[in-house]
Amino acid sequence: MSYQIIERGESQSFPQSHPFLEAAQAQSQDRVLIGSDAGRAWVEHSEQFKNATFIAIELGIECLGEHIGEDDGPANVVGFARFRLGDAEPTNLVELVKKPYTDEAALAAARQAFEAAGLTVAVCNDFPGRILNRLVRPYYNAALRRLDEGLASAADMDKTLCLGLGYPEGPISLLNRTGLHHHYEVSKQLFDALGQEPYAPARRARVAWVRHQRGVSDQTADASNGSTHGATT
Numbered sequence: 001m002s003y004q005i006i007e008r009g010e011s012q013s014f015p016q017s018h019p020f021l022e023a024a025q026a027q028s029q030d031r032v033l034i035g036s037d038a039g040r041a042w043v044e045h046s047e048q049f050k051n052a053t054f055i056a057i058e059l060g061i062e063c064l065g066e067h068i069g070e071d072d073g074p075a076n077v078v079g080f081a082r083f084r085l086g087d088a089e090p091t092n093l094v095e096l097v098k099k100p101y102t103d104e105a106a107l108a109a110a111r112q113a114f115e116a117a118g119l120t121v122a123v124c125n126d127f128p129g130r131i132l133n134r135l136v137r138p139y140y141n142a143a144l145r146r147l148d149e150g151l152a153s154a155a156d157m158d159k160t161l162c163l164g165l166g167y168p169e170g171p172i173s174l175l176n177r178t179g180l181h182h183h184y185e186v187s188k189q190l191f192d193a194l195g196q197e198p199y200a201p202a203r204r205a206r207v208a209w210v211r212h213q214r215g216v217s218d219q220t221a222d223a224s225n226g227s228t229h230g231a232t233t
Helices: 036-051 104-116 131-150 152-166 171-178 182-192 203-230
Strands: 004-007 031-034 057-060 077-082 093-098 122-126
Touching: 004 036, 004 077, 031 203, 036 057, 036 171, 036 182, 057 104, 077 104, 104 122, 131 171, 131 182, 131 203, 171 182, 182 203
Parallel strands: 004 031, 031 057, 057 077, 093 122
Antiparallel strands: 077 093
């Protein structure tokens, strides 16, 4: 299955070289749109894609319907996201998103393209955050809230979950390692989209996000001050 890559912005699914990217062919009529502005690339070029077997649009937390329509749209377009937790490397899991009107041939062709590059595909319907984020974000928020309540230390909570449930790494350690501020951003987007309390970011996640934002702002201010001083000297 051949496909052409169109890249717009930074891709969370493919931040660096991967066999899936290397297998792309410039002359293929099928397209994979990757990057933070993949949806915009679809809007700009959608008229050129009518004869493609499949078009795959990389998604963030948003629904595929935001780009192609909710109840009626092009049947050859699917969404996808390779699961990635914060700053960690993306996993081999690709969540492939379909609409009720998605053509089965388009879905099968997209699946074949990802699997040929060694990726594992799970198919889901079009919901904010898809499968994994919908399942794990409330769990992470619950763990952070129990830590705030003083149920146990972070180390003991992580140890209990690892030994009791066989997890390779506890949730607090995992979130701190991959960037707790990233969890805040994803959880906040899901809470805004769904309005369900389990997705409301835990206090510690918000604190991490505020500190991260201040860190970025401080660096910007320092750079600005340095430039001003240099010009004055």
